[in-house]
Amino acid sequence: MGEFPGATADPDDASFAVVGAPLDVSTTFRPGARFGPERVRRFARPFDDYDQRTDRHFSNLVFDTGDVDSWDDAADYLSFLAGTLSDYHEDGLIPLLVGGEHTVTIAGLRAADPDVYVCLDAHLDLYESYAGNDFSHATVTYHALDIADEAILLGARTGSEREWNRAAEADVTVVAPENVPEWSPDFEGSAYLSVDIDAADPGFAPGTGTPEPFGLTPHEMRAVVRAVAPQAVGFDLVEVNDRDDGQAAALGAKLLREFVFAHADAA
Numbered sequence: 001m002g003e004f005p006g007a008t009a010d011p012d013d014a015s016f017a018v019v020g021a022p023l024d025v026s027t028t029f030r031p032g033a034r035f036g037p038e039r040v041r042r043f044a045r046p047f048d049d050y051d052q053r054t055d056r057h058f059s060n061l062v063f064d065t066g067d068v069d070s071w072d073d074a075a076d077y078l079s080f081l082a083g084t085l086s087d088y089h090e091d092g093l094i095p096l097l098v099g100g101e102h103t104v105t106i107a108g109l110r111a112a113d114p115d116v117y118v119c120l121d122a123h124l125d126l127y128e129s130y131a132g133n134d135f136s137h138a139t140v141t142y143h144a145l146d147i148a149d150e151a152i153l154l155g156a157r158t159g160s161e162r163e164w165n166r167a168a169e170a171d172v173t174v175v176a177p178e179n180v181p182e183w184s185p186d187f188e189g190s191a192y193l194s195v196d197i198d199a200a201d202p203g204f205a206p207g208t209g210t211p212e213p214f215g216l217t218p219h220e221m222r223a224v225v226r227a228v229a230p231q232a233v234g235f236d237l238v239e240v241n242d243r244d245d246g247q248a249a250a251l252g253a254k255l256l257r258e259f260v261f262a263h264a265d266a267a
Contacts, residue, residue, distance in 0.1 A: 004098075004253075005044045006057075007064040015267070016260055017093045020067030021081055021104040025074050026136040027209045032241030033101040036249070037067055039207070040098050040237065043246040044253035051257070054265040058257060061264055062096070070100070074135040078107045085111035089233075094263070096256055099238035101209070102137040105194045109147045112234030115189030117144040117151045120199035120221055122212035124159035124174070126166045137209075137239070140194075145171060150187065154180050154224055155199040155216045180220050185227055192234040193225065195255055197248045205251050207244030218251055225258045230266035235259050 004018045011017075020037030027033055041064075049057050068084055070077050081104060088095045089111055097108045102125065109117065119125075123138065130136035135143075141151050152173045159167065167174050175183050185191070198208040201215035229235075237252045 002041050003064040004041045004062070005047065006049045006059045007062040008059045009061055009063045011063050014061060014063045014093060015264060016062040016096050017088045018062060018064040018096045018098060019085065019088070020098050021070065021100040021107070022067055023070040023074065023077060023100040023104050025072055025101070026103060026133055027101055028131070028138070029210045030241060030243055031209065032243055033099060033209055033239055034070070035242040036100055036238070036240035037098045039240055039242055039246070039249035040253045040256070043249035047254065047257065051261045054261045056261055056264055058260060061260055074103055078103065078135065081107035082110040094234065096260070097236035098256070099236060102140045102194070102196050102238045103135055105140050105236050105238060106135070106143045108194070108234050108236045109144055109192055112192050114148050114192035114233055115150070116187045116191045117141070117148040117194070118154070118191050118228050119151070119194040119196065120154050120216070120224055121194070121196040122155060122157055122198040122215055123210065124153060124156050124163040124167055126159065126163040148192065152187070154183060157214055158212055177214060177216055180216055180224065183224070185231060190233045191228055191231045193228045193232045193259065195221070195225065195237045195252065196239045197237065197252050198239050200251060205248035207241050207246070207248035208239045209241055221255060222258050225255050226262040229259050229262035232259070232263060
């Protein structure tokens with residue numbers, strides 16, 4: 001496991017901490033999310049340290065804490081991971097959680113305790129339990145609503161009938177892919193931003209567990225990240241696996257960097 005390229009800030013001076021979370025126990029189609037943290041770090045290597053738009057250097061803002069190695073008991077792992085992330089919050093840092101399957105978002109939410117959950121995702125993830133598992137990657141939004149007051153799902157385009165019925169309630173907003181370019185944050189309070197790489201059309205990010213056609217473009221995802229970052233108190237990137245030539249990891253790594261620069265620029 002290498003260091004996220006450029007994440008070399010002094011921990012005492014940094015604003016963000018990369019935390020790898022290679023959980024991979026509930027994937028329902030193509031496994032490999034355990035390789036996500038390593039892949040994201042590897043395919044970030046070509047990126048320049050300097051961001052011309054914000055006139056900032058990644059290396060002044062971020063350090064890499066390594067991975068929190070996972071184990072098969074997801075509930076136990078999530079509790080441990082949430083405690084680790086809470087420590088960074090207490091130190092005034094925003095954790096940049098890199099999964100792993102989407103389930104790790106539950107730990108990020110517990111640690112950040114936001115008002116609003118904002119998620120780029122192809123799936124609703126509103127199952128109460130999936131395949132007998134209360135902590136499946138398909139239950140993340142359901143758990144998020146135990147913590148946040150509202151969930152905003154951007155790019156969601158598939159779900160069960162029961163999930164769509166739940167999504168019709170007042171505390172959930174679903175923005176279809178074709179409407180994402182016109183969307184802008186209109187909520188109050190703090191946000192947690194989760195980027196499930198399968199929000200992207202699989203033509204842009206094939207390396208993910210449950211690819212779903214008719215998704216978002218990288219530019220559309222970047223616009224959301226930049227728009228939400230100023231209100232965000234937590235961030236994660238999830239569901240990158242090793243089943244492509246690096247497209248999903250490169251896109252995910254770039255979106256993580258966009259979050260950092262946009263958040264720092266608004267501070």
